[in-house]
Amino acid sequence: MISVVILGAGNVATHLYKAFRNAENIEITQWYNRSRSAISSYANAVEITDNLEDLKEADLYIIAISDDCIAEFSSELPFKDRFVVHTSGSVAMHDIDKKNQIGVFYPLQSFSKNAEVDFSEVPICIEVYEKDNLQLLKDLAQAVGCKAHKITTEQRQTLHLAAVFVNNFTNQLYRIGHEICETKNIEFNILHPLIEETAKKIQYMSPFMAQTGPAKRHDKKTIKRQLKLIEKDSHASIYKLLTASIKSTHGFNSPKPIKTTKA
Template sequence: MISVILLGAGNVATHLYKAFSNSETVSVTQWYNRTRTSISSYANEVDITDSLDELKEADVYIIAVSDDSIAQLSADLPFTNRFVVHTSGSVAMHDIDKKNQIGVFYPLQTFSKDADIDFSEVPICVEVYEKENLELLRDLARAVGCKPHKITTEQRQTLHLAAVFVNNFTNQLYRIGHEICETKNIEFEILHPLIEETAKKIQQMSPFMAQTGPAKRNDKKTIKRQLKLIEKEEHEAIYKMLTSSIKKTHNVSSFRSRKGKSETN
């Protein structure tokens, strides 16, 4: 049985708690957060505390707080030579205070507290400084049905950068699409099957091969019509930038704006 103490109460910590609680080989010994009320609803299930001085012993302490708080929280831990990891995709492993053994347990997924997550579909990226701790993190990932991936800090930070593009930026495009639909009283749900099919395709082929649309076809008439439909300058700028990017990727000649100026800069 792997004993775990969670430090933090955000989306990642909450989903990890639920996943660990459902595992037969992981025990959440304690859950810490500086504001006790944030985890008070779990008080009947697990020992909770808002005091670092009350922390018990465990096989691994998982810091799941905002990136800017990781270094300070690890420095404030009132013990030494225990195994402490964080869950961030972008923070260096060595930001954890060196008074303890250090590592990273990074679940590469988007987490919202109210959305259920199937952890068997979540890649876990693990990194350790002391080699003897690697198998513990691998076992911890497997205990919740995940596939562990041993990676370096640079690889993890690069993955996080790629994740920002495919998740955060894509979600912003969904929001813009939602806004555009609302301007004409169109239900955004009509686009759901298209969104789902697009996500399915890149599991079977590369994004390069899956690309479709007027920019890929160099359909200048459609591009011109769509530019005229756009009401906000911000949306127009994004449309032009992405159209140019697709054209460059697929070696399509430049297009011209409604004013006739080249947009290939």
């Protein structure tokens, strides 16, 4: 049985709590947050606290708070030589105060509090300073049905960068598509099958091979026609930038920027 103390109450912390609660080999010893009210609804299921001095002993302490606060928060922990990890994709492992044993338990997934997550589909990137702690993180990942990947800080930070492109930026493109549909009273859900098919393709082919569209075809007429349809300058800028990137990737380098004249 792995005993765990969760530190923080954001999206990642909340989903970890739910996953740990349903795991047979994990005991949630305690849940801390500086604002007790944020976790008060769980008080009947787990011991909660807003006082660091009241933290109980456990096999593992998981810091799941905003990236900018990890270093300072870890220095405030009132104990030494215990195993403390953070869940960030971008923060270095060594940002955790060295008075404790340190590591990283990074679930590579997008978390929203109101969206359920199947942890069996979530890769866990793990990193430790003391090799003896590696197995504990592997066992923790396995207990919630995840596959653990031992990686370096540089690899993890690079994965996080790639994740920003494939998740955060892609979601913003969904938002732009939603806005464009709204301008003509079109239901955005008409695009759902296309979004799902695009995501499905890269399960069995590379993104390079899966690429389609006017930029891939070097279809100048369609590109100019679509630019005239775009009403927001910010959307047009993104369209031009991505079109140029696709053209470059597929061998259609153009020395001149794409221009358009509004009708």
